[in-house]
Amino acid sequence: MRPVGPELISPRAARVAAARRLARRNFRGKERLFLAEGPQAVREAAGHRSGDAATLVELFATPGAAERYADIIGAARDAGARVHLASEQVVADISTTVTPQGLVGVCRFLDTPFEEILAARPRLVAVLAHVRDPGNAGTVLRCADAAGAEAVVLTDASVDLYNPKAVRASVGSLFHLPVAVGVPVEQAVTGLRDAGVRLLAADGAGDRDLDDELDKGTMGGPTAWVFGNEAWGLPEETRALTDAVVRVPIHGNAESLNLATAAAVCLYASARAQRAAGGCRSVTGNQ
Secondary structure, eight states, X not given: OOOOSOOBOOTTSHHHHHHHGGGSHHHHHXXXXXXXXXXXXXXXXXXXXXXXXXXXXEEEEOHHHHHHTHHHHHHHHHTTOEEEEBOHHHHHHHOOSSSOOSEEEEEEOOOOOHHHHHHTOOSEEEEEOSOOOHHHHHHHXXXXXXXXXXXXXXXXXSOOTTOHHHHHHHTTGGGTSOEEEEEOHHHHHHHHXXXXXXXXXXXXXXXXXXXXXXXXXXXXXXXXXXXXXXXXXXXXXXXXXXXXEEEOOOOSSOSOOOHHHHHHHHHHHHHHHHHHTTOSXXXXXXX
């Protein structure tokens, strides 16, 4: 492996301190930078660009990780990122995980303006309204990516997209599809409806059954699923903005489904219906 720079011994080094501050939301917002930890996230970040700018700007790697993931180190260098060999102590000091994997990247914000998402005329969108748990937000983003959604929208009442737990839970999907952040619920619903997208609220108390909607053939058009808070779901005023409130049927004895599971079921139901209608790319990549 080619040399990547001096080893950073002290956790008090300026570069280390600057990266460590990105664990806090106010510093992330000020610098418009966030942390991506572990080989999967760093690999995706190294290959991602926003316009002419590379997303990965800096990488801290332990000597062991640099040797183990030489391909990622090479990709980071090719992307123009500053790559630092760092001690285990330094990487642990920057990392927000209990057991760091030896790689921590500093990345530029990559959210997409909501207007650009609307202009692309998306056919499948996940809207996270009032979602406060970063792990759930990241997992729903991963589900949306897997189901072939073209975009994710986080409302202004939802968690920070760049929370380290959300980034980790997305398992790299954050770098795969457009995500708009800080959009008021009313603006999200109105904009998507004006773009020809049907708005469906996912709620366990919904008056429509997902199986029935599939049987009736109503799911083949452009659709945005609106997902609510983990504990109390969607407020009545948000449900009232949508075109229908749909429940995932519980056929067994479970009391309910958690947010990420329900999101996966809903998004895949729409993806399958859209494929059958011939209007959406297959989630497996086949036409």
